[in-house]
Amino acid sequence: MLEWSTAGPAVGAAFLASIVEVVEAFTIVLVVATLRGWKPAVLGTGAALFVLAAVVVILGPLLDQVPLHLLQLVIGVLLLLFGIGWLRKAALRAGGVIPLHDEDAIFAKESAGLSAEVERQKTSQDWIAGIAAFKAVLLEGLEVIFIVIAVGAGRGLLWQASLGALAACALVLVIGAIAHRPLARVPENTLKFGVGVMLSAFGVFWTGEGLGVDWPGHDLALFVFAVLFLVAGLMAARMVRQPLKEAMQ
Amino acid sequence: MNILKDVLSELFSMFIADARLTGAILATVVIAALLINLTRLPDLVGGAVLLVGCIAVLFLSVMREPARRASQRSEG
Numbered sequence: 001m002l003e004w005s006t007a008g009p010a011v012g013a014a015f016l017a018s019i020v021e022v023v024e025a026f027t028i029v030l031v032v033a034t035l036r037g038w039k040p041a042v043l044g045t046g047a048a049l050f051v052l053a054a055v056v057v058i059l060g061p062l063l064d065q066v067p068l069h070l071l072q073l074v075i076g077v078l079l080l081l082f083g084i085g086w087l088r089k090a091a092l093r094a095g096g097v098i099p100l101h102d103e104d105a106i107f108a109k110e111s112a113g114l115s116a117e118v119e120r121q122k123t124s125q126d127w128i129a130g131i132a133a134f135k136a137v138l139l140e141g142l143e144v145i146f147i148v149i150a151v152g153a154g155r156g157l158l159w160q161a162s163l164g165a166l167a168a169c170a171l172v173l174v175i176g177a178i179a180h181r182p183l184a185r186v187p188e189n190t191l192k193f194g195v196g197v198m199l200s201a202f203g204v205f206w207t208g209e210g211l212g213v214d215w216p217g218h219d220l221a222l223f224v225f226a227v228l229f230l231v232a233g234l235m236a237a238r239m240v241r242q243p244l245k246e247a248m249q
Numbered sequence: 250m251n252i253l254k255d256v257l258s259e260l261f262s263m264f265i266a267d268a269r270l271t272g273a274i275l276a277t278v279v280i281a282a283l284l285i286n287l288t289r290l291p292d293l294v295g296g297a298v299l300l301v302g303c304i305a306v307l308f309l310s311v312m313r314e315p316a317r318r319a320s321q322r323s324e325g
Binding site: 085087131134139142143204207211212213225228232233235236239240 | 252255256259260263264265266267270271274275278281282285286292293295296299300303304306307308310311312314315318
């Protein structure tokens with residue numbers, strides 16, 4: 001039977017990370033739907049989901065061919081690069097060093113950009129709008145696929161992690177359909193901070209296992225790593241905020 | 250071709266957004282791997298180096314950024 005300490009972090013990380021990515025893709029799809037109607041938005045999104053499904057179908061069986069330790073090492077290192085990058089950016093945003101991600105501002109910017117592009121190329125306006133939706137869903141979807149593979153593949157939890165990601169998609173789509181506007185109230189930086197912590201913890205765990213380290217407490221070590229990354233991220237955000245305040249005074 | 254270029258650039262930026270951060274993380278992994286594979290120390294020592302090294306890289310990278318941005322502004 002699957003233990004919560006094993007599946008919980010993988011499903012949770014896939015769910016939270018997917019919320020961040022799906023919110024970003026949803027903003028662009030909403031821009032397309034608002035400016036050109038739902039037809040190009042739905043067609044572009046559908047085409048991207050088809051390509052993403054093809055990527056999963058091709059990549060899935062290949063993962064089974066890779067030796068487990070090599071898979072853990074490669075995914076662990078990629079998770080470290082990805083997770084610590086996210087955590088660094090979230091800490092800098094929390095510390096006020098870089099501006100927060102603003103979905104309303106992105107909606108306005110993308111609307112202006114798409115309008116200008118459509119104006120410039122008078123022909124096939126729906127085509128241009130559909131391509132914009134396609135690119136947004138494809139690019140954010142590739143990140144979701146990586147995260148699902150990264151947190152799930154090392155322990156045979158691909159299905160559970162996929163369900164976490166699908167639940168995030170469903171949640172964002174339902175809330176988005178009701179709200180019918182960019183989901184600006186999603187505490188995106190807090191989510192990114194949490195996801196960065198979890199991905200970094202998974203990164204250290206898998207990289208260590210890939211190199212042959214037998215972590216004490218096995219999967220429970222993940223929670224300890226997560227707490228350490230969380231404390232380090234919060235401390236760093238707090239410390240970079242201090243000099244900024246002093247400079248303002 | 251434009252979409253393919255965007256996809257490749259997105260994949261690249263997913264993992265290598267900051268060259269120094271990437272270099273520091275990879276260096277930490279290499280040091281941990283050397284300790285585990287080439288020394289007689291317990292494997293857990295290499296694991297501890299990996300964990301503490303990654304946390305230190307994160308902390309120092311965040312702490313360094315305001316100064317880096319300030320020097321960029323003064324040069325610009």
